[in-house]
Amino acid sequence: MTTYDAAVGSYLRHVAVERGLSEHTLAAYRRDLTAFGQWLGSDPDGAVVVEDVRRLTKSHVSDFVTSLATRPEGPLAPRSIARMLSSIRSFSAFTAAEGVLPADPAASVRPPKSPMRLPKAITIDQMGALLAAVDGDDPVQLRDRALLELLYATGARISEAVGLSVDDVTALPPDDDDEDGDESEIAVVRVTGKGNKQRIVPLGSYARAAIDAYLVRARPVFAARGTATPALFLGVRGARMSRQSAWLVIQAAAERAHLTAHVSPHTFRHSFATHLLEGGADVRVVQELLGHASVATTQIYTLVTADMLHDVYVTSHPRARRPTRAGVHTGGTRA
Numbered sequence: 001m002t003t004y005d006a007a008v009g010s011y012l013r014h015v016a017v018e019r020g021l022s023e024h025t026l027a028a029y030r031r032d033l034t035a036f037g038q039w040l041g042s043d044p045d046g047a048v049v050v051e052d053v054r055r056l057t058k059s060h061v062s063d064f065v066t067s068l069a070t071r072p073e074g075p076l077a078p079r080s081i082a083r084m085l086s087s088i089r090s091f092s093a094f095t096a097a098e099g100v101l102p103a104d105p106a107a108s109v110r111p112p113k114s115p116m117r118l119p120k121a122i123t124i125d126q127m128g129a130l131l132a133a134v135d136g137d138d139p140v141q142l143r144d145r146a147l148l149e150l151l152y153a154t155g156a157r158i159s160e161a162v163g164l165s166v167d168d169v170t171a172l173p174p175d176d177d178d179e180d181g182d183e184s185e186i187a188v189v190r191v192t193g194k195g196n197k198q199r200i201v202p203l204g205s206y207a208r209a210a211i212d213a214y215l216v217r218a219r220p221v222f223a224a225r226g227t228a229t230p231a232l233f234l235g236v237r238g239a240r241m242s243r244q245s246a247w248l249v250i251q252a253a254a255e256r257a258h259l260t261a262h263v264s265p266h267t268f269r270h271s272f273a274t275h276l277l278e279g280g281a282d283v284r285v286v287q288e289l290l291g292h293a294s295v296a297t298t299q300i301y302t303l304v305t306a307d308m309l310h311d312v313y314v315t316s317h318p319r320a321r322r323p324t325r326a327g328v329h330t331g332g333t334r335a
Helices: 004-017 023-042 046-051 058-069 078-097 124-132 139-154 158-162 205-217 219-223 243-256 265-278 283-290 300-316
Strands: 169-172 186-192 198-203
Touching (some): 004 023, 004 078, 023 058, 058 078, 124 139, 124 243, 124 265, 139 158, 139 186, 139 198, 139 219, 139 243, 158 243, 198 205, 198 283, 205 219, 243 265, 265 283
Antiparallel strands (some): 169 186, 186 198
16 A cells, blocks of 8 residues: 555655656645545545555546635635645646556546736837846946846746856957957856756856856855855845845836836746747847746747737838827728
8 A cells, every 4th residue: 555645755756866857846746645645545445546646536636626626715726726636636647657546546637728818028129128127336236236137138937046156157258250259258157947957058158247247246245144155145144045035126126117017027037928029139149148948938929029019010000090080090991
């Protein structure tokens, strides 16, 4: 007999060691599987399942998904349900592959459909105002400017940015064969993303200048206050900067820039992708820069730019809209 808790423990050890998942992701898996186990225990048939995971069936999984959408205290959002089901399906597939389950009971269970939500990006002018809001010469301002410039220049997730080390930022020698005669060095950053996968992303001149200023004039000030650490971005006490601290930096900058749009760490990632595509970048190049496993994930940004093109067309073309009551023709066709 294999208990549910024992099977979950085996699965979590596997994903921690073999897949190298972050503590944040492991905590999410643990939380989702614990909720499923508690539901199984509260179900009339659940006690048997908890005692022996081999009794787990497709009905248990699908009924749990249904219960999440019909909770008395309020249904979970479709995206939250899909995330929990993803955790259960991953656990179920592993347990079946290990031979503990005779078959994978969650393989054919589908999550509820989520409404498509387009990523929210801000305009180039708004991004410029946001970055200008952290301009200054004291160590904190230099650090904050370097952080925000890097986020916009690379499209890195906030966890990826604060996880960077100084050695992850590298200056490459100039190309001797450059036909344009530009002999300046090229800077790149090595970003470690989900599943411990690494990608190389170029750094623009603004981001590199901001990071250079921070490394020379600010980071040594913070480093002197703490123990030695390779972290690129440091807090005021000398330790690696946390995601929460970085989030506060973004919120403070948005307030100083008087932006009415909601700005979050992911706003930088969305704006990075949207502005690249608007500038003519190939979607597969943007996929590589973002670290998406599938181009389908990246293609949602093409919907954003298409929507923006439609808005520009409607407001700019003289025949894009229907005639008004006053008889002024503002678009459309006439018989």
